[in-house]
Amino acid sequence: MNTKDFLRLGVPLGEAMRRATDFVANYILGGGEKSRLHEAVAALVANPSAFVDDPLRVEFAKALLKAPPAPRAQPVKYRQWGEGLDHDAVLQMEKACLLPVSLAGALMPDAHVGYGLPIGGVLATENAVIPYAVGVDIACRMKMTVLDIPVRDLERKQDRLTRAIEAETRFGVGANFKERRAHDVLDADWSVSPVTKQNKDKAWSQLGTSGSGNHFVEFGLFTAHDTINELEPGTYVALLSHSGSRGTGAAVCDHYSKIAFNQFPDLPSELKRLAWLSLDSQEGQEYWHAMELMGQYAAANHACIHRHIVENLGAHVLLDLENHHNFAWKENHLLDGVEREVVVHRKGATPAGQGVMGIIPGSMASPGFVVSGKGNAESLNSASHGAGRAMSRKAANGKFNWKDVNRFLRERGVTLISAGLDEVPMAYKDIREVMAAQSDLVTVLGQFDPKLVKMAPAGERPED
Numbered sequence: 091m092n093t094k095d096f097l098r099l100g101v102p103l104g105e106a107m108r109r110a111t112d113f114v115a116n117y118i119l120g121g122g123e124k125s126r127l128h129e130a131v132a133a134l135v136a137n138p139s140a141f142v143d144d145p146l147r148v149e150f151a152k153a154l155l156k157a158p159p160a161p162r163a164q165p166v167k168y169r170q171w172g173e174g175l176d177h178d179a180v181l182q183m184e185k186a187c188l189l190p191v192s193l194a195g196a197l198m199p200d201a202h203v204g205y206g207l208p209i210g211g212v213l214a215t216e217n218a219v220i221p222y223a224v225g226v227d228i229a230c231r232m233k234m235t236v237l238d239i240p241v242r243d244l245e246r247k248q249d250r251l252t253r254a255i256e257a258e259t260r261f262g263v264g265a266n267f268k269e270r271r272a273h274d275v276l277d278a279d280w281s282v283s284p285v286t287k288q289n290k291d292k293a294w295s296q297l298g299t300s301g302s303g304n305h306f307v308e309f310g311l312f313t314a315h316d317t318i319n320e321l322e323p324g325t326y327v328a329l330l331s332h333s334g335s336r337g338t339g340a341a342v343c344d345h346y347s348k349i350a351f352n353q354f355p356d357l358p359s360e361l362k363r364l365a366w367l368s369l370d371s372q373e374g375q376e377y378w379h380a381m382e383l384m385g386q387y388a389a390a391n392h393a394c395i396h397r398h399i400v401e402n403l404g405a406h407v408l409l410d411l412e413n414h415h416n417f418a419w420k421e422n423h424l425l426d427g428v429e430r431e432v433v434v435h436r437k438g439a440t441p442a443g444q445g446v447m448g449i450i451p452g453s454m455a456s457p458g459f460v461v462s463g464k465g466n467a468e469s470l471n472s473a474s475h476g477a478g479r480a481m482s483r484k485a486a487n488g489k490f491n492w493k494d495v496n497r498f499l500r501e502r503g504v505t506l507i508s509a510g511l512d513e514v515p516m517a518y519k520d521i522r523e524v525m526a527a528q529s530d531l532v533t534v535l536g537q538f539d540p541k542l543v544k545m546a547p548a549g550e551r552p553e554d
Contacts, residue, residue: 091127099128100135102157104356109153116146158354159190161361166192169468172199172527179208186211191218191366193432194425196469198439199527200478200519206363209438209479212472214423216432218366219378221347223435225416227301228342228381229388230334232449234460234538235396236312236409239327244309244541250403251309251542252507258398259300259307261508261546264337266295271398273297275390282379285345286338293338293387298394302546304513305333306454307395310540314409318447318460318535321409328409330458330538331395332451334416335384342384346377369433378418385417411460413448415440415475423470434470442466442473442531450532451476452521454509454543455502459525461532473531477521483512490514509545 091114093107101110110131117127134141138154141147165187170180179201186207187195194214201210206222213223243251260267276297280290300307312328314321335342350365351357353373357365367374392412400407418435425432440448442463450473451458458476465471481489487510495514499506525534 091131095128096131099131101131102154102160102356104157106150106153106157106356109150113147113150120146158357161188161358162190162192164188166194168195168197170197170201171469171474171531172201172524175199175201176203176208178203179210182206182208183211185360186213186223186364189215189220189361189364189366191215194423194470196439196472198469198472198474198478199524200438200474200476202479204437207435207437210474211435211437212439212470213435213437214425214432214470215366215435217369219369219374219381219418219433220364220366220435221343221350221377222363222365223437224343224381224418225437226340226343227303227334227416228339229385229414230332230416231388231392231412231414232330232332232451233392233396233412234312234328234330234409234449235400235407236314236321236326236328237400237403237405238408239403239405241311241325241327244311244327248505248542252544254399254402255307255309255507255542255544258402259298259395261300261302261305261544263302263546265299265301267298270294271298271394273390273394275386278383278386280383282383283342283345283376285342286380286383289338289341293336296336296338296391297387298391298398299336300331300333300391300395300546301336304545306509306543306545307331307399308454308540308543310538310542312460312536312538314460314536316535319409326408328538329396329399330449330451330540331392333388333391333395335388336391338387339384342377342380346373346380349373381418385414388414411447411449413440421471424467434472436472436475438475438478439472440475441471442469443471446471447535448473448532449538450474450521450525451538453477453515453518454506454513454540454545455499455504455515456518456521458521458538458540459534460536460538462535463532464530466531469531473528474524477518477524479517480519481517483510483517486512486514486517490516504540505542507542507544508547509543510548513545
């Protein structure tokens with residue numbers, strides 16, 4: 091028998107194929123009948139667990155049991171929003187929908203290339219979680235607090251606002267506080283995973299920090315079009331932040347993505363970064379609990395940033411909103427006419443169930459929006475998480491210069507405290523076009539216009 095014969099019988103490529111070859115050789119050397127060889131291999135493929143106690147067949151049987159399911163012949167159904175999306179991002183979505191655990195997908199209008207799943211990709215799976223479909227920066231999120239500060243203070247007391255940001259958070263890779271922040275998240279069970287247990291002290295030192303890449307803390311004008319919770323329509327000063335679970339979240343992703351890769355060494359190379367963990371496995375459960383802890387930790391980071399800045403200014407909070415956008419949720423969705431529980435990965439996508447409020451930022455010089463979800467089933471109750479990059483960081487660094495960028499920012503009334511050239515507004519898509527492309531996904535409740543922006547200084551590598 092040769093490789094083609096094995097493939098026709100359903101033997102997967104890789105270790106199972108190698109063990110099949112060994113089995114055939116040993117079968118013949120042991121005096122087995124060649125005429126029954128085809129039947130023997132077919133029986134193993136059909137029910138490998140029945141042969142794990144057979145000395146001749148045990149290794150082949152074990153390899154079959156460990157082999158990854160074959161990719162789908164056709165991708166599961168998914169829909170994309172927006173026109174002219176990056177070809178490679180669309181291709182990444184197509185590949186994700188070929189996974190045997192995939193059930194449905196959606197691609198948001200801010201989509202661009204990511205690791206494994208594209209940024210802006212939404213993927214529903216069956217009883218499985220994909221570390222790289224959640225992302226490196228687990229539970230990256232937005233938080234906005236509307237304050238009782240007079241609008242005129244955005245110009246008249248800009249120095250004071252700047253000092254508050256710089257005193258009460260830290261930016262950059264490895265950024266931490268020597269005088270550590272306090273939060274109840276430190277009383278959570280950090281032993282849910284060996285990674286979180288090992289990194290608890292590091293996480294504590296980074297509590298209340300903002301990291302690098304596209305993370306920011308900024309003041310701006312928020313205009314509420316209608317009543318939002320108890321906030322009356324009008325224009326207010328608001329504080330907006332974007333960051334995630336810092337170094338500990340990255341360590342969780344790194345550890346469990348490697349486990350997933352090693353579980354499926356024969357997964358086709360184009361699907362390698364989409365390796366998954368079964369939620370029935372110990373590793374899958376560890377990752378899930380670690381991910382949820384990182385969700386609590388990311389929320390605590392934002393809570394510390396906002397609490398300390400508000401206290402620094404002696405202000406009061408009028409409205410408080412937040413949401414994750416790099417996470418996985420167990421949700422019920424109607425698929426092919428059947429309601430079922432699935433795992434919905436939103437990598438750079440905002441939850442947008444019916445009436446669910448979220449925040450979709452633009453760039454440092456373009457508006458962001460507070461929205462209410464419409465619960466669109468085709469999007470798996472999702473929307474974009476921002477404007478989305480129009481070009482790579484490398485391309486942006488090569489194309490733009492600070493002289494032109496600073497002129498652009500001044501014209502729009504934006505003061506930039508610090509940032510990298512790869513985060514300039516022109517490196518991003520037009521947020522208004524993105525919002526127009528998803529009018530069936532969200533209703534806009536208000537608009538945030540940035541005025542005073544702090545990001546990681548130039549030269550910091552991205553963590554997102």
